C-alpha cells in the first residue's frame with residue numbers, strides 16, 4: 001500500500017484527503033491519504049521518512065520549508081521558492097508546485113487575458129504571478145504594505161502599495177489575500193477596487209467555498225468571476241499525476257475528485 005498525506009498548521013479544514021482518496025477508489029489504487037498537523041517546520045523532513053510516505057502535499061505555512069528540504073526541485077517551483085507537492089523516490093525528496101498550474105487551468109474558461117492585477121504579495125501571489133508571466137500575461141501586484149513587494153520589484157514586476165498606486169486597466173483581478181476568509185473585509189480600499197473593477201472583465205478569489213466581499217463587488221461590477229475551488233481541485237489533480245508518474249487519465253482524476261466535492 002502507498003501512503004500519502006497533507007502537512008499543514010492548521011490542517012483540520014483540508015479537503016485534500018477527500019479528493020485523493022476518492023481518486024484512489026476510482027482507479028482501484030491501494031493507497032491511503034491522511035492529514036497531519038505539523039507543529040514545527042523542523043519536523044517536516046523527518047516526518048516524511050518516519051511515516052514512510054510515498055508522497056505529500058504541503059499547505060500553509062510550510063511551502064517554503066518544503067522547498068528547502070527537497071533534494072531536487074522541478075519546474076516553476078524553482079522560481080516561486082515554494083513547494084506544495086513532494087514525491088519520495090529511493091530516499092530522495094523531489095519537489096513540485098501545482099498551485100501555479102492549478103490556477104492557470106482554473107482560469108482557462110475565462111478565455112483571452114492580456115493583463116492582470118494580483119491583490120496581495122505572499123506565497124500564492126508569487127505562484128500566480130510566475131505562471132501568468134510564463135503565459136505572456138502582463139501582471140502587476142498591489143499589496144497592503146511595503147515589505148513583500150520588494151520581491152516583485154527586484155524581478156521588474158510593477159508592484160505597489162495602496163498609498164502609491166495609480167489604478168491601471170486590467171482584464172483580470174485576482175485576490176490572493178486572506179481578506180474575506182474569516183471576516184467581511186475587502187482586500188484593498190473600496191475606492192481603488194471600484195476603479196479597477198469598473199474596467200475589468202474577470203475576477204478570481206483564491207478563497208474557496210465562499211462568496212467573499214471581493215467576489216460580491218465583482219458581481220456588482222458585472223464581471224465574470226469564480227472562487228478558488230477549481231484551483232484547489234486542479235492542484236490536487238496535478239499532484240496526483242505527479243505521485244503516479246502521469247499514468248492516469250487527467251479527466252478521470254478530475255471527475256473523481258469533483259465528485260468528492262459534492263458528496
Ligand SMILES: NC(=O)c1ccc[n+]([C@@H]2O[C@H](COP(=O)([O-])OP(=O)(O)OC[C@H]3O[C@@H](n4cnc5c(N)ncnc54)[C@H](OP(=O)(O)O)[C@@H]3O)[C@@H](O)[C@H]2O)c1
Nearest residue numbers: 120121122123124144145176177178179187206228231232
Ligand atoms: N484555492 C487554492 O487552491 C489556494 C491555494 C493556495 C493558497 N490559497 C489561499 O490563499 C490565501 C493566501 O495564502 P498565502 O500563502 O499567499 O498567504 P501569505 O503568504 O501569508 O500572504 C498573505 C497576503 O495577504 C495580505 N493580507 C492579509 N490580510 C489582509 C487584509 N485583511 N487586507 C489586505 N491584505 C491582506 C498580506 O499583506 P501584507 O504583506 O501587508 O501582510 C499578504 O500580501 C490563503 O487564504 C490560502 O488559504 C488558496
